[in-house]
Amino acid sequence: MELRYGTNPQQQAAIEPARPGAWPVRVLHGSPSFVNLLDALNGWQLVLEASRALNRPAAASFKHVSPAGAAVAGPVDDVVAELYGVDPAGVGALTSAYLRARDVDPKSSYGDFAAVSHPVDAELAGMLAGVVCDGIVAPGYAPGTVATLSRKKNGRFLVLEADDSFVPPDIEAREVFGVRLTQQRDTTALSTALLDNVVCGTLPATARDDLLLGLAVLRYTQSNSVCYVRDGATLGIGAGQQSRVDCTRLAGAKADTWWLRRHPAVRALAFRPGLRRQDRINWQIRFVEGDLTPGENARLSEVFYEPVAALTDEQRAQWLADLTGVAFASDGALPFRDNVDHAYRHGVAHLAEPGGSIRSGEVEAACREHGISLVHTGLRLFHH
Missing domain, CATH: 1.10.287 (Helix Hairpins)
Structure with missing residues (x-):
């Protein structure tokens, strides 16, 4: 495999497998760049883990090495159906997962890199042919779909095939400014067992699934990171902020935008x-x-x-009040209760975080005050 260039076009780049001959992905069409591969490898791991944990097809829309959105297969609402010209009653599972993922933050998903957990079928390939997307990684492709996709971007669309049986090495390594860093790969399985320590409130099965998807998303999102999830799809992802509450506010604003796009006045434009x-x-x-x-x-x-x-302030407030039942996950311990206070403003009813901060008592008190169920996973999921 050869790389077109590095992080920037002025940088030359090369690639080799950590174990000779053992590649997790192969190129079926196109010429990847350094960032294309980072998006593809992170995206593939996310959808593979999410699909295995939730036993449903999963998809992610990646931009700049973090997901703009992620989802598992589920209902496509009228807003998405109208925008992409699909029949909400007849759309296939894998296509529904990608459409739901892309609709989370469709402004950011412009020119994304798609990742899906199952082989690409004709329906998904046809839909991808009509959107601005730079490439896709999947574990297989139905006959004719690679040819359909290879015509995108004047033949520059990148098609990668992932090996879903690939097992990565136990040790990871990276070099920064002449220093090589190595660490043990985090192999902790994402399962509902991580959500057994319910500190307060109750956790219905749907919330468990949403929080589990949130944990899979955070594992492959640049830290600090948090995400809001509802009905098997992220509503907002806050990535790479130095302050966790800034992540919470940023992702909350994205969740509000997603919900307000469903307001009758917006749909009537x-x-x-x-x-x-x-x-x-x-x-x-x-x-x-x-x-x-x-x-x-x-x-x-x-x-x-x-x-x-x-929209008036009153219209916005009335509509946003109907955004409820949202799950919220954090890759690190919440250091202050302000994260909970802000999350509550965006419909959060269930919250998962590692716990163990010196102010965890204040975070718990805030959850009890707002009627939010709180789970301590005991698992930090920083990703850099």
Whole structure:
């Protein structure tokens, strides 16, 4: 396997397997870059673990070595169906997983790298042919699907096949500024046993599944990281922030945006014909965010048939109050109760974190105050 270039085009790059001849993925079409491989390898591990833990097809939409969204197979709502032109009653399991993952943060998923846990079928290949996506990793491809995908991006779309029987070495190594670091690979299995230590509240089976998906997501998300999950799909992922509460607020804002995109006023926006899907998505999000720039305000008549009125604070509050039953997972111990207070504002009813911080008592008290069930996993999932 050869790499097109390194992290940046001005950097040369090379790749070799940790064990001679033992490759976890192989290239079926295209020429990967350094970052393509990082996305693919992280994405593949995420969907493989999530699928095995939850016994359902899983998908992830990766950007810059962290997932923008992840989901397991499940119902596709009318918003997603209308946006991607699919029949919500007839969409296949694997396609549903990817559509749900991509819809979490569709602005960030523009030009993503897709990862799916099961072989790509004709339905998923056809759907991918119509979205802006840079590549995919999967454990197999139905006849004709590689040919369909290879025509994307003027033949530059990357198609990787993962070996689902591959077992990585026990020791991981990386070099930074002339220093080689090695560590034991974290082989802790993700299972419902991690959620047995319920500190307060009750944990229904659906919440256990959502928290388990959250843990799989966090294991392959740049730390610090947290995620909001509901009905088998992430609603918001906060990655790579130095302050955990900033992750919580960032991911919470994404969850709110996801929910507000389902508001009747947003769904009723009358776009002018010919506007591309991603432009419609971006304008929906800007309408939800509400802080249009002077330049954006000047373009509204070019985008919409009719004048648009921003959502009022009351409309936003009333709609967001209906976002409930959300699960929240953190890759590290919550250091202060402010994470709980912010999470509660975004519909969180169930929370999983490692526990063990010096203020864990305050975090528990906040959960009890807000009626949030709290689980201590005892497992930190930092990823760098």
